[in-house]
Amino acid sequence: MSIKVPSQYSSYQAKVARSRATSESLWVRWSFIAIMLAFLTLFLIVPLVAVFTEGLRKGFDAYLAALIDPDALSSIKLTLIAASIAVPLNLVFGVAAAWAIAKFEFRGKSILITLIDLPFAVSPVIAGLIYVLIFGLQGWVGSSLIDNDIKVIFAIPGIVLATIFVTFPFVARELIPLMQAQGKEEEEAGLVLGASGWQILWRITLPNVKWGLLYGVILTNARAMGEFGAVSVVSGHIRGMTNTMPLHVEILYNEYNYAAAFAVASLLAILALVTLVLKSLVEWQSARSAIQNEQNFS
Amino acid sequence: MTTRKNVLPGFNLSLGYTIFYLSLIVLIPLSAAFIKTTELSLHEFWAVVSTPRVVASYKLTFGASFIAALINAVFGLLTAWVLVRYTFPGKKIIDALVDLPFALPTAVAGIALTAVYSNNGWIGSWLEPHGIKVAFTPLGVVVALTFIGLPFVVRTVQPVLEDLEAETEEAAASLGANRWQTFYKIIFPAVWPALLTGFALAFARAIGEYGSVIFIAGNMPMVSEITPLIIITKLEQYDYAGATAVAVVMLVISFILLFAINGLQWWLSRRNGSAL
Numbered sequence: 169m170s171i172k173v174p175s176q177y178s179s180y181q182a183k184v185a186r187s188r189a190t191s192e193s194l195w196v197r198w199s200f201i202a203i204m205l206a207f208l209t210l211f212l213i214v215p216l217v218a219v220f221t222e223g224l225r226k227g228f229d230a231y232l233a234a235l236i237d238p239d240a241l242s243s244i245k246l247t248l249i250a251a252s253i254a255v256p257l258n259l260v261f262g263v264a265a266a267w268a269i270a271k272f273e274f275r276g277k278s279i280l281i282t283l284i285d286l287p288f289a290v291s292p293v294i295a296g297l298i299y300v301l302i303f304g305l306q307g308w309v310g311s312s313l314i315d316n317d318i319k320v321i322f323a324i325p326g327i328v329l330a331t332i333f334v335t336f337p338f339v340a341r342e343l344i345p346l347m348q349a350q351g352k353e354e355e356e357a358g359l360v361l362g363a364s365g366w367q368i369l370w371r372i373t374l375p376n377v378k379w380g381l382l383y384g385v386i387l388t389n390a391r392a393m394g395e396f397g398a399v400s401v402v403s404g405h406i407r408g409m410t411n412t413m414p415l416h417v418e419i420l421y422n423e424y425n426y427a428a429a430f431a432v433a434s435l436l437a438i439l440a441l442v443t444l445v446l447k448s449l450v451e452w453q454s455a456r457s458a459i460q461n462e463q464n465f466s
Numbered sequence: 467m468t469t470r471k472n473v474l475p476g477f478n479l480s481l482g483y484t485i486f487y488l489s490l491i492v493l494i495p496l497s498a499a500f501i502k503t504t505e506l507s508l509h510e511f512w513a514v515v516s517t518p519r520v521v522a523s524y525k526l527t528f529g530a531s532f533i534a535a536l537i538n539a540v541f542g543l544l545t546a547w548v549l550v551r552y553t554f555p556g557k558k559i560i561d562a563l564v565d566l567p568f569a570l571p572t573a574v575a576g577i578a579l580t581a582v583y584s585n586n587g588w589i590g591s592w593l594e595p596h597g598i599k600v601a602f603t604p605l606g607v608v609v610a611l612t613f614i615g616l617p618f619v620v621r622t623v624q625p626v627l628e629d630l631e632a633e634t635e636e637a638a639a640s641l642g643a644n645r646w647q648t649f650y651k652i653i654f655p656a657v658w659p660a661l662l663t664g665f666a667l668a669f670a671r672a673i674g675e676y677g678s679v680i681f682i683a684g685n686m687p688m689v690s691e692i693t694p695l696i697i698i699t700k701l702e703q704y705d706y707a708g709a710t711a712v713a714v715v716m717l718v719i720s721f722i723l724l725f726a727i728n729g730l731q732w733w734l735s736r737r738n739g740s741a742l
Contacts, residue, residue: 302495
């Protein structure tokens with residue numbers, strides 16, 4: 169899931185100017201393309217289109233009414249709150265982890281990288297469960313929380329924690345390989361010229377990895393706003409209080425209020441499409457700046 | 467290797483913060499699951515994780531995940547091949563759309579797939595006369611897991627196909643190999659570690675998946691109930707120890723898969739590195 173450089177395959181196609189010996193017959197090529205399109209249509213395109221048509225099934229007024237329903241609005245608000253806390257925290261973590269791992273050698277580095285990946289390997293349901301075990305009524309700190317009248321589980325802090333957990337590795341995973349590839353000569357040059365550590369970070373390292381950073385933030389944000397399983401376990405499904413947008417979709421759906429469920433779902437689908445567009449733009453931009461760098465060198 | 471002194475600042479701060487945050491968010495909470503299971507004796511633990519209903523859920527979860535990952539391996543390889551080697555109108559849009567399962571919230575995917583594949587849905591109504599029921603059957607679980615695993619194989623195979631040297635294919639052709647022989651003997655051996663990695667990633671993701679599956683599965687005990695749902699059900703009955711016991715079984719399997727995938731990726735990068 170790291171940035172790919174599309175320039176590679178345009179040059180690849182130029183390089184191979186596909187002679188008959190190293191390509192397939194026209195017939196094979198078009199049947200491969202047709203099979204691929206059929207597969208993607210069945211699994212991606214039809215479901216995506218269905219979200220919008222089902223949402224608009226009862227007309228545009230009903231669609232709009234489902235979106236400005238107070239419970240829907242409060243679920244949108246909660247989703248935005250959770251993402252706006254989880255994304256910056258994981259961003260700071262990602263930069264710190266990448267700085268330590270990419271710029272320094274130390275023992276246990278590969279173990280640390282594997283541990284950072286752990287949340288990807290854990291089922292979202294289990295991610296929710298572990299916070300219930302700690303902060304729930306019978307949890308490790310549950311009774312002291314009650315004494316101080318602090319609610320974590322079935323409240324906003326639990327939702328934020330679960331969101332942080334499931335989006336934990338994204339920024340770090342993008343930045344580590346990128347910063348490793350950049351090396352540390354530029355930073356050392358900055359140091360020799362008298363820059364402080366923070367100045368090096370702000371003026372050299374972060375500008376060098378800005379596209380990867382943005383890419384990581386976009387992925388983190390998409391996952392943070394869309395997370396369902398982990399948040400479902402810790403939220404308690406209190407309407408208008410602890411429901412995020414995906415949970416609100418579930419409630420409406422289980423009440424057979426399909427049009428409203430798909431209306432709210434369509435907002436999340438638009439978010440996903442915007443994410444894909446931004447992601448492609450970032451890939452395109454980073455490929456362009458990579459080409460520019462190459463031209464500067466030659 | 468020279469042991470040059472690293473002059474850059476901030477090592478203690480950045481590594482310290484990394485370990486602190488990692489422990490706080492991931493390691494300590496995860497250890498809670500393992501410590502909680504110690505409340506059960508080994509005998510009780512085994513009794514919880516080996517009841518017929520739970521065992522049926524393992525079979526469904528792992529079986530459906532395996533089939534879905536296999537479908538993705540075949541069609542993912544084809545998709546990566548077409549995206550790298552052929553040109554057709556709308557290719558850039560298709561390329562971007564492959565990542566939709568990463569970006570679309572799982573609950574949205576779940577209700578959309580259910581709507582499309584149920585008896586009166588666009589695709590379901592067309593399959594129904596042929597006696598194929600997708601929604602509310604184990605087949606529905608496979609469909610949902612295929613959806614969420616779709617990008618993994620494409621995105622791991624794509625860069626390897628892009629980096630493939632054309633010269634070896636030309637050499638094979640000049641030595642009299644036909645296209646199929648070239649694919650089978652030249653291209654496939656270069657691609658298959660990436661294919662296996664993509665398969666493993668899709669499989670690992672599918673095992674833990676919850677949001678997209680519960681809507682389409684029908685969730686009948688013994689038939690179409692996945693393991694993550696068993697954990698939720700036990701939690702709702704306040705059976706924390708039971709939920710945690712099942713979770714620990716899944717965690718151990720996930721960790722083994724994670725290490726296997728890391729090993730595969732290390733092997734993959736070494737292979738590609740030495741080939742250059």
